[in-house]
Structures are given as C-alpha cells and as structure tokens.
Amino acid sequence: MDAHGAPELCGRGRELVRDVLERVGDKWSVVVICQLGDTTKRFNELRRLCEPITQRMLSATLHALERDGIVTRTVHDARPIRVDYALTPRGLSLLDVVLGLAWWAERNAPEIQQARDAFDTRTR
C-alpha cells in the first residue's frame, strides 16, 4: 500500500505540503478544478457550472489557483471583454488526483450520510 513510503506530512517540508493541501482544501477549489477540466472556459461560464458560487469567491479562487500555477488567465481584447481560464499541465495533474477524491466522495456520500444519522441517533 505504501510502496512510496508515507508522505512527509510530519517531517521537514511539512509546512509546505500543508500549504498546498490547504489550497485545495478551501471551499471551492476542487469544484472549480473539476468543472474546468481539460477545456478552456470563460468566467461566467465557469460561474454557472460552479453554482451557487459567488462572483467574489470564483474570482478569489481563480486568483489563488493562478498564483500557484494551476490555472492560466488569458484576456482577449474584444467588446464585451472576454477572459479565458484553463488548467496548466500542473493543474491537469492535480485534476487527476482531485477527480479521485471527487469520485470517492460521490461513491461514499450515501453511506456516510447513513453513518452520520446512525451515529447521531446512537449518541443522542
């Protein structure tokens, strides 16, 4: 199982790794990355796909992802103005692992809901 050895979550470089995990751990990053997928999309297009994300949070999330080199932002001189977002190669590699997480969540969501209900009943 751990043929690679455990990640350095507790050794040196731990803070750095946790920084990265907290980037993907905020409320919207995973959703945005999954909806972006391997296709370039515009701001409002992405916004609809990520509903009910607010304009403010989509902007902030994209800014943070751009800063980390996970998405690119391309401004086209047109009227009305048009801005395209896309995953970088690094973003695509992250998409792979994040899809694993999303699929796990999707597969396990019903049983986890049951577990929660059972636990809450049992401990009430």
Place this chain on the structure above:
Amino acid sequence: MDAHGAPELCGRGRELVRDVLERVGDKWSVVVICQLGDTTKRFNELRRLCEPITQRMLSATLHALERDGIVTRTVHDARPIRVDYALTPRGLSLLDVVLGLAWWAERNAPEIQQARDAFDTRTR
C-alpha cells in the same frame, strides 16, 4: 481522461458530495488519516505523529471521522486508560485517494512555492 464522466459536483447530490469533501478538507483530517495508515494507534501516539496538532483538534477530528465511519474508536479497560484508533475499510479506501493527494502536494510543493514567489514579484 473522464471515462467515468464528471463527478456530480453540480447536479443533485452536490451538497452531499461537498459535505464529504469539506470533511477531508479541514485542517487536520488528511494528516490524521495518513498518519493512522493501516496500523492501529493510540491517542497520544497519534498526537505525536501529527504534531503540532492540539489535543482539542485531534479529539474533534477523530470524533468527526468516527461519525463518518472512517475510523473506529476502541476503549480498553486498563489503568491508565487506553484508547485505540484505526481506519475502517471505508477509511482505508479513503487513505488510498488521500495518499494520492499528499504525494502530489509533496512532489509539487517546491515548484508551487516558486510560482507563488514569481507571481507575487510580478504583481507587486
């Protein structure tokens, strides 16, 4: 790439999936799950492994993971009291995908740090 189709991050069942993602997205869950691995561990043992986690947060994190059926909690009648924690089968399946995330973070942390520095310089 998306042979499974995109996860239902925006369809029905979206709230449920996001609930699950937010569980693993909090500050300590990924660390605790990785450090627990496939071996039963005691509270303070886990605490040292997850340093600098506080007692309060380890307790809260384990409680939430137990509620979701991801870890088991076993109290042994001994003195001093002894409590063992272990991943359930569901927890082990989560470990797989979470290790993927941790390894990605570890591999990419240095370049992301560079990207951040470059971005901050460029936009200053």
Place this chain on the structure above:
DNA sequence: CCGTATCCCATCGGATACTG
C-alpha cells in the same frame, strides 16, 4: 492517559453595491 469546557480572535465566505 484521554479527553471536555471555555475563551477568544483570525480567517472565510456570503450579500450587496459599484467600476472599466
């Protein structure tokens, strides 16, 4: 040893209004 209770502040993120 294994927790819970309290306090308290920093950050996150929603609502809303405004700009190029």
Place this chain on the structure above:
DNA sequence: CAGTATCCGATGGGATACGG
C-alpha cells in the same frame, strides 16, 4: 462581461484549564 470594494456574521481552530 469580468471583475473589485466594503461590510459583517459564522466558523475554525489555538491556548489554557479542568475532569474521569
């Protein structure tokens, strides 16, 4: 269309102290 600015309530999580 694609954002930024401001306000503000909710939540997360650290420090500390106490209990079984």
